[in-house]
Amino acid sequence: MEAHALRARGWSISAIARHLGRDRKTIRTYLNGQRTPGQRSRSLPDPFEPFIEYCRLRLDTDSGDPHLWATTLFEEIVELGYAGGYSSFTRALRSRKLRPFCERCASAGGPVEYVIIDHPPGAETQWDWLELPDAPETWGWGASAHLLVGALPYSGRWRAVLAESEDQPHLIEALHQVSVRLGGVSARWRFDRMATVCHPGSGEVTASFAAVAKHYGAGVDVCPSRRGWRKGSVEKANHSAAQRWWRTLPDGLSPAQAQRRLDAWCARSGDVRIRVIAGTKMTVATAAAREPLRPLAAPFPAVLETTPIVTPQALVAFRGNFYSVPPGHAGQRVTVRHRLGSAVLEVVTARGTVLARHRREVDHAGALIRADEHVAALEAKVLAARGELVGGPCRRKARRPASAAARAEADRLAGRNVGEQAPVVDFAAYAAAARPLQPAADARRASADGGVPADARTPDSTGNP
Known part of the structure; x- marks a missing residue:
């Protein structure tokens, strides 16, 4: 100034x-x-x-x-x-x-009051489904994909697995895969009131899921109704997964590539976050190493089922791979059945007939698995349909003019009478009708000839009578 x-x-x-x-x-x-x-x-x-x-x-x-x-x-x-x-x-x-x-x-929302719940190491894993809108059309999963997120509230480590559905078999499979990524099983599992875990009205664990929890040795805690903020760790993980991974996921990736991208992000960015635990700063990975998680048991033998349609090449799709079936079922909807922990999958008809059994390949590997007997049967059927077994296919350059019936029909449609023969008339009927008139005709001719009967006249030199 x-x-x-x-x-x-x-x-x-x-x-x-x-x-x-x-x-x-x-x-x-x-x-x-x-x-x-x-x-x-x-x-x-x-x-x-x-x-x-x-x-x-x-x-x-x-x-x-x-x-x-x-x-x-x-x-x-x-x-x-x-x-x-x-x-x-x-x-x-x-x-x-x-x-x-x-x-x-800017005009929405407001301050939210909450209390921090103490979580000892290895005491709890919080689980939740995250619905992801705008799934890629190439996945064939419909409008949304599903992500099961599991979080350890003590350390803050979380992992997630993509799934096609939220039914109980897919939930059990995703639970096992997330537990593998977390490094083990905690003492208890916390869920909200999802129907695949408990009865939503009463909160009691279903008998089918109780067998799953018993198999893995984990207790189940269900959040009480109308009391939020009981599993804030997994809710924050949902927020991070949606904003840091799903929101920027590029087009053209397969589910397996998207899963690898998520695992890499969790290891690269999620586990290096700094947390203050008991007044000490440490990374999430360091805190997770202190959690006493139990070793993971074998996968629970749940049965996964999908219902694809058989392609014209006698193939069915399952988890990004194609498996062969016998020919003759193109366009039909069949059931692909796989028991978790097993290396074999089955293709079953709607009536329960087993069409094929194959060794399951790695998901979304793009593998094409054809049984030798299916290949031979398909080739025989295709060759027979093309005429290879009965003298070869029809000649493509032969001369085949229209038949007489076709030409007659064309003339009829065009209003033409081309080629029609005059009808042959039989005069025998006319001769028979004329015999009674013969005497009168002879008399008239005789009078005209001067009274000489017709049979008495003699021919002249020219042969005329």
Whole structure:
């Protein structure tokens, strides 16, 4: 302010610099508007500058995602070469106002009161289904995919597994796979009132799931009705899975590739989070190593069933692979049945007839498994249908004109009588009808000839009578 005031009085830049004890170049840049008071100029180039346009496009309201988490966007630009820290990144987002303002989100919600529940190590695993909208059409799972999330509240470690359905066999399979990823089984399992675990009205564990809990040696706790925030650890894991993984999942991935991407994110970013436990800072991985989890038993022998349609190539799809069946069932809906823990799957008709048994391959490997007898039967049927066994296929260049019946029908349709023969008339009937008139006709001819009977006349030299 003082430099501008002295300049307005007519002072020179050198006089102002001597008066204020500053360099003349500094005074000149402030007076010319090249520098702003309170903002220091950077001596090094801004590392965020090359990524401004990418962040703007990712957070754009029309073509991007204005609600994308800053942590997710930070991971993306780090992979693109950003060398700055997370705090510098968020400060750059705020100073440049790259995130659009959302009035709907700003006016919604409010403070929520909650209490922290103590969880000893290895005491509990919290489970929950997360429904994921907009599943890729290539998966064939319908409009939504399903993710079973399991979280250890003491350490904060969580893992999740994709599933086609939320029925009990898929729940049991996903429970086993998540427990493998967590490293074992805790003392108790906590669920909300899902129908595959308990009776929603009473909260009592069903007999079928009680056998599962007994098999793995875990007690089951069901959250009371209308009392939320009883499994906040898994709910926060659901939030992270939806925002950090599913929201940015690219198109064109198979379920197996999406699962590997989720496992890699959990190991790379989820387990390195810092937690304060009993006043000590440690990573999630360090805290998880302290949890006394029991070794995992063999998979519970639940039976998975899907109902695919047999393709014209006598194949059925199951978990990203194709298995052969005998020919003659194309277009029919069959049941693929697999018992967990078994290496064999069965293909069964609607009446319960077993069509084929195959060794199950790794899910979503794109394998094509054909039994030799199915291949031979399919080839024999195809060759017979094409005429290879009865003299070869029909000639494609033979001359086959229209038949007489076809030509007659064409003439009839066109109103033509081409080629019709005149009808043959039998005159015997006319001769028989004319005999009674013969005497009268002879008399008239005789009178005309001068009274000489017809048989008495003699022919002349020309042969005429």
